Amino acid sequence: MNEVTEMTESTDTLCVDDLFPHNWILHHPMYLRMQSLDVEDGAQVHAAFLVYMDLTEVRHWKDVSSLKCPELQVVLLEGREKEGAPMQSILPLPVHQYLNHKSVRTVLGRGFPVLLCVVASDSTLVYQRMTDGFVTPDPPAGQIQDHGRRQHRKRHQQH
Amino acid sequence: MDATPTAELTSTPGQHVVEPLQDGGGGHSTSRRPDPLIGIHLCGSTALVWRTADVRAAREAGVVGSLVGALPRQPRQNGRLGRPLQLGLEELRLLLEKQASGDDIESSAPNSEGEVQQAETECYEEEQRSSFEAQSILALEERKSALLRAMGGAKQGGGTSQPDGGVSGRLEVLDQSFVFPRSAVAVQLRTARAGLSHCSDERTLLSAAQPGSSQRAPRSESRFQVFRDLRQRGYYITSAGKFGGDFLVYPGDPLRFHAHFIAVCVALDEQLPLVDVLAVARLGSNVKKTVLLCSPGGPTAPVHYTSLQWSGMV
Numbered sequence: 001m002n003e004v005t006e007m008t009e010s011t012d013t014l015c016v017d018d019l020f021p022h023n024w025i026l027h028h029p030m031y032l033r034m035q036s037l038d039v040e041d042g043a044q045v046h047a048a049f050l051v052y053m054d055l056t057e058v059r060h061w062k063d064v065s066s067l068k069c070p071e072l073q074v075v076l077l078e079g080r081e082k083e084g085a086p087m088q089s090i091l092p093l094p095v096h097q098y099l100n101h102k103s104v105r106t107v108l109g110r111g112f113p114v115l116l117c118v119v120a121s122d123s124t125l126v127y128q129r130m131t132d133g134f135v136t137p138d139p140p141a142g143q144i145q146d147h148g149r150r151q152h153r154k155r156h157q158q159h
Numbered sequence: 160m161d162a163t164p165t166a167e168l169t170s171t172p173g174q175h176v177v178e179p180l181q182d183g184g185g186g187h188s189t190s191r192r193p194d195p196l197i198g199i200h201l202c203g204s205t206a207l208v209w210r211t212a213d214v215r216a217a218r219e220a221g222v223v224g225s226l227v228g229a230l231p232r233q234p235r236q237n238g239r240l241g242r243p244l245q246l247g248l249e250e251l252r253l254l255l256e257k258q259a260s261g262d263d264i265e266s267s268a269p270n271s272e273g274e275v276q277q278a279e280t281e282c283y284e285e286e287q288r289s290s291f292e293a294q295s296i297l298a299l300e301e302r303k304s305a306l307l308r309a310m311g312g313a314k315q316g317g318g319t320s321q322p323d324g325g326v327s328g329r330l331e332v333l334d335q336s337f338v339f340p341r342s343a344v345a346v347q348l349r350t351a352r353a354g355l356s357h358c359s360d361e362r363t364l365l366s367a368a369q370p371g372s373s374q375r376a377p378r379s380e381s382r383f384q385v386f387r388d389l390r391q392r393g394y395y396i397t398s399a400g401k402f403g404g405d406f407l408v409y410p411g412d413p414l415r416f417h418a419h420f421i422a423v424c425v426a427l428d429e430q431l432p433l434v435d436v437l438a439v440a441r442l443g444s445n446v447k448k449t450v451l452l453c454s455p456g457g458p459t460a461p462v463h464y465t466s467l468q469w470s471g472m473v
Contacts, residue, residue, distance in 0.1 A: 059472070098430035101454045104465055105427075115470060118433050127470040128440050135466035136410075136419050137449045 025049060030066065034075050037068040043094045047119035048075040051092040054125050055079055063087075071106050078112065090115045108132050197254060199246065206251040207243035214244045220257060221390050222250045223397050223413055247398055248379060249386035256387075287346075295339035302333055378424070384455035385424045388462040396422075402446065403439055405453075420451040420466075427454040427463070436467070444469035 025031050031049045039045055048066060055061040055077065064079035077090040089112040093099065099116075107114050107130075114130045197213045197220075199206050208214050208224065217224060224244040233239065246254070310326045382405060389396055395409040397418075404421035421443050425431060443450040450467040 093433060095433050097433060099433055099436055100428050100430050101425055101452055101463065101465065102427045104452070105463060108465070116436075118437055126437055127472040128437065129466075129468040129470045131466045131468070133464055133466065134420065134451065135449050135468060137443075137447050137468075140447055 034066050037066065037075055039068055039073055039075050041074065044074050044092070044097070047094045047117075048077060048092040050119055050123055051090060051117045051125060052077060055090070069107065072103050076107065086113070088113045088115055090117055092117045092119060094118075095120045104130055105132075196258060199251065199254065200243075206246040208246065209243045211242065214242065217244065217246075217250075217254065218412075220254065221393075221395060222246065222254055223395055224250055225397070249383045249396075252383055253387060253390060287344075290346075291339075291341070291344050294344055298339045298343070299333070299337050302337060303330055306330065306333065377426075381426060381455050382424045384458075385422060385453040385462055388455070389422070389453075402448070403442055404450065407448075408451065418448055421448050422451045422453050424453050427456070440467040440469055443467065 021027070025046075028049070030052055031045075034045050034048055034052075037045075052064060052066065055064050059081075061079045061081055062083050062085075064077060067076050067078065068074075069076045075092070077092065078087055079090065080087055089107055089110050091103075091107050091114065093116070095118050104114070104116075116128045116130055118126045118128070120126075197208060197216050198210060199208055199213075201207075207227075208217055214224075224246045226240040226242060227245045228241045228243050229237075230239060230241040306329060307326065310329070386396055386406065389406070389408055395411060395413055396406045397409070397413060399405060399407040399418075399421050402421045405424045406422040407418040408420035408422050409416045409418050421439070423439060440450050452465040452467060454463045456463060
């Protein structure tokens, strides 16, 4: 008897919870795939999923896939920024964790440009580029004017 | 040996040293060595370089250091400082390493030390003699002119009958009988030479001056390896206290370039909090420098470098 009423109730009103169940992440196919990679660190898997969603839904990256890095026991992502762009590796990590240089070298060893993505507890994502070797910084933009002794003159005027 | 360093090194902006150093060219005994020995003096645990020639030699070896002395003519400011040049731990070690390899050249000198000192003594005495002669001539000239002044004054005031004859007569007397006493000779004390000459003490200092290995923390070892590797690649390095890193790495002399990198030395397996990694990378991007994570692989293994850049993905 109760079951019947419940069923009728649910079919009559279409509530938000049906469209977006509060545990929708757990049912998401990509999340389930990441779970199947058998990485113990649940927080890292969750972080990886958030990065995945950001890359695909917000930034519209292409060919984004997840894989397991056996040496580090983490979920890595790979994807392209645009169609035809080179492949990149993304290392998603929760903010409270630690990073060592050897892990970075391992990910760099895959041969693709590496992005480190740090995930905060409020789902804020911070991306950082990591490259092997010496990367010269961009020179300052804009016109560089030599002001000469202007500073000196300004101070002088004050007196 | 023309060991008179010009003001060339010192007149560039930011490193204004006022006095050019007279290095007492005659007194130096050495034949020209390929790598001049840099005199480093340890004050406690601080390494200092005092002579301008040594500062320049250190610069040519790629060691920048920092000037920490007051300028005698501009003492009440620290915008521009002078010698001594203070060396960092890694810089000191690098120079000692280099000079240890040159020690065999130095050790051949002690045989000739006796002759060297002989030559120096003779040279010194010769200088004293010529100085005495020059000074006695000048003293005589001055006496004569004083006499003339006195005679001229008396003539105007008095109007005596024999002015000219008296003057020339007295001048002659002066010429013949004037003696410049030795005790009145002015002697120049060459402070440049005092205590900083090529004596055996300096050599023993340099050979024994390695800081004890017990004092060396493992972190300072990795810092030194990174420092040496960067130096071998031709970069100039200064300390990066202002930027939260270990070193600032310049593609050339710091006087000509801005730094390109902030080097942070970590061990390969050292765990870094992610927040710190982000913080240092963000700082680097704010000052237009790339953060370089440097890890030495081992005593003989190469150093691994990873550049961190702000991704620009907002």
